[in-house]
Amino acid sequence: MASVMMVFDLVLMNTLPTSYMTVVKVDSVRDCTYACVRQSTCEAIAFTHNLTCYLYEGYIEANLMASPDVELLIYNFKRNPDCNGTIPFIPGPDYRGCQIGSDFNYEVTLQVCYKRVFSNSPADKDVCVQEGGSDLMKIDTQEKQDFFKLLIPAGDCTYIRGDRNPSTGEWAYWEEGTARPMPPIDWAPGQPNGETLGQDCLAMDNDGLMDTTCHYCDYILCEYFM
CATH class of the missing domain: 3.50.4.10 (Hepatocyte Growth Factor)
Known part of the structure; x- marks a missing residue:
């Protein structure tokens, strides 16, 4: 050698x-x-x-x-x-590394590797995997929410990780088939408002988090696990 x-x-x-x-x-x-x-x-x-x-x-x-x-x-x-x-x-x-320049970015303070993807598909982990990521972005702190909502243009929305637990109606992260309750989060004014309207996917606009149908937003926020 x-x-x-x-x-x-x-x-x-x-x-x-x-x-x-x-x-x-x-x-x-x-x-x-x-x-x-x-x-x-x-x-x-x-x-x-x-x-x-x-x-x-x-x-x-x-x-x-x-x-x-x-x-x-x-x-x-x-x-x-x-x-x-x-x-x-x-x-x-x-x-594993965050490859800058392949549409992924690294946020130093949050230590997160992310990519915002245009997609006509429903909010799904598979879309992120196809784009080289690991899963939809988990917005589980106020710091993350404050940072990422500034990336979303006015009038637009982006899917993130989390959906409504069909058994309890509560919002949760699904990890390895288990529903993990979401921490208190900053919903946009008037949100969530669609429990009876099939709005079971979680998204974000520049006002905060929102519930919506899984075919409404044109973008998905993906995270790459390092």
Whole structure:
């Protein structure tokens, strides 16, 4: 087995460069390094205190005015000429990453990988899987709701995860065939209002959450589990 020779330098930065191509949740800066080495186009990494790894295609220039930030480590890498290309035999776990640029985006504060998809199909997990995601987005905190409802144009709506439990009439997330009660959420004014009208799917507009039929909205908000 060939050896791997990497030369790296620690780059002084106090902000996270936004030109990353992939975001990966890892267990250590070492695994962040391995994630980079496995990709032939990766030349730099940023590793944050919350175990988030950002991969970059190009070198990152040091900010000479920056002050040290011990919660943000940024390295440039230079491969040995004999080790160009992808190096699949590097040890360590193979983490799932949010692929920026394939219509997915990563929200740093919420640590969520997401994609808003145009679809004429009913609100369904399978639509997200076909688009490379994992499931419809779960809006289970006020912070998530405040962020994502700003992405929805006025007069539009987007399906999210959750539906009405046919046994109890309560709203729930279905996970592995089990209904998980939804936490208190911020419904739009006058919502929910369609229990007797077949409005059993959950959606969001820029006023908040709403119940609606499963063929009403033109968009679906998908999440990719990292």
